[in-house]
Amino acid sequence: MGIESEKWILMVTARTPTNIAVIKYWGKRDETLILPINDSISLTLDPTHLSTTTTVSVSPTFHQDRMWLNGKEISLQGGRFQSCLREIRARAQDVQDKKKGIDIKKEDWQKLHLHIASYNNFPTAAGLASSAAGLACLVFSLAKLMNLKEDNSQLSAIARQGSGSACRSLYGGFVKWVMGKEDNGSDSLAVQLADEKHWDELVIIIAVVSARQKETSSTSGMRDTVETSALIQHRAKEVVPKRIVQMEDAIQNRDFPSFARLACTDSNQFHAVCLDTYPPIFYMNDTSHRIISCVEKWNRAEGAPQVAYTFDAGPNAVMIARNRKTAALLLQRLLYNFPPESDTDLGRVNNFI
Numbered sequence: 001m002g003i004e005s006e007k008w009i010l011m012v013t014a015r016t017p018t019n020i021a022v023i024k025y026w027g028k029r030d031e032t033l034i035l036p037i038n039d040s041i042s043l044t045l046d047p048t049h050l051s052t053t054t055t056v057s058v059s060p061t062f063h064q065d066r067m068w069l070n071g072k073e074i075s076l077q078g079g080r081f082q083s084c085l086r087e088i089r090a091r092a093q094d095v096q097d098k099k100k101g102i103d104i105k106k107e108d109w110q111k112l113h114l115h116i117a118s119y120n121n122f123p124t125a126a127g128l129a130s131s132a133a134g135l136a137c138l139v140f141s142l143a144k145l146m147n148l149k150e151d152n153s154q155l156s157a158i159a160r161q162g163s164g165s166a167c168r169s170l171y172g173g174f175v176k177w178v179m180g181k182e183d184n185g186s187d188s189l190a191v192q193l194a195d196e197k198h199w200d201e202l203v204i205i206i207a208v209v210s211a212r213q214k215e216t217s218s219t220s221g222m223r224d225t226v227e228t229s230a231l232i233q234h235r236a237k238e239v240v241p242k243r244i245v246q247m248e249d250a251i252q253n254r255d256f257p258s259f260a261r262l263a264c265t266d267s268n269q270f271h272a273v274c275l276d277t278y279p280p281i282f283y284m285n286d287t288s289h290r291i292i293s294c295v296e297k298w299n300r301a302e303g304a305p306q307v308a309y310t311f312d313a314g315p316n317a318v319m320i321a322r323n324r325k326t327a328a329l330l331l332q333r334l335l336y337n338f339p340p341e342s343d344t345d346l347g348r349v350n351n352f353i
């Protein structure tokens with residue numbers, strides 16, 4: 001009797017937080033393998049706030065690979081999902097559970113099918129639905145299910161093929177995605193610079209400026225930038241390598257003024273290369289610009305940075321306060337400058353903070 005006639009089910013559940021880049025990834029040198037044109041650095045959020053929880057299961061009774069996101073079935077046919085599944089299956093090992101009568105041989109994984117259920121603990125409509133947490137969680141949970149021997153850094157190179165920024169979510173704390181040199185991408189992976197306890201005074205506040213889906217996806221936006229911007233090569237070759245070294249030092253020394261200056265200027269430069277793309281890409285809006293002015297004015301008035309800001313491919317502001325006291329003052333300032341409309345449910349708003 002082959003494994004196909006058995007009736008068991010084996011499951012693994014994992015949770016992965018999203019990450020926010022403070023030195024941005026923008027531009028690929030290989031679209032299929034997802035290899036970037038520069039290194040990037042991010043911080044991984046606390047999983048209680050913005051994270052994805054994924055349950056993966058395998059059973060001989062499943063007839064095809066299927067996936068559900070927030071309860072709704074989605075297609076697994078895309079090239080990126082297929083790359084991740086192929087890479088993980090190729091590294092799968094034997095799995096045994098004597099009590100349940102499960103005995104899966106390496107080669108069985110090629111014919112066994114998977115069911116994958118993924119949930120985001122934040123509203124997808126809020127425009128914060130980064131693919132980073134989702135793809136990292138998918139790769140991590142499948143690696144556990146199939147008993148892979150690879151470490152998190154090697155797994156990050158698989159998650160990278162699902163979405164570039166996902167590779168940085170395999171670790172907590174501060175993470176660097178090393179761009180690598182090899183054509184096959186084997187050295188383009190994430191390394192942890194410092195764990196989550198290293199600088200745990202920092203508080204992240206996310207201001208949801210618009211809940212609308214972004215107009216230009218990161219994937220197509222960065223493709224257009226690489227093809228048309230005259231500034232992007234200067235950024236990748238001259239600016240980012242120096243900033244990476246300075247950012248690593250700032251993190252190691254918990255040097256908030258340097259950290260804030262680098263994060264803010266790098267976010268601004270990322271949006272500058274978007275503007276230098278033809279046709280131009282506008283991710284920030286007037287409210288985003290007002291938030292920047294508000295933080296810049298405050299930092300200047302204090303004589304030293306209190307808060308850093310960074311914006312990804314959308315108008316929502318991610319602000320990093322140097323400690324809890326500053327975070328409370330920041331919230332006061334934000335509520336004063338951007339008073340909520342009278343029908344806003346503050347209980348829900350609070351979930352983002």
Ligand code: DP6
Pocket residue numbers: 020021023024025026034040131162163164165166218219312313
């Ligand atoms: C602005 O990782 O979403 O958030 O690799 O094409 O899936 P793909 O792009 P994605 O791009 C993220 C871009 C960014 C900056 C960053 O996270 O470093």
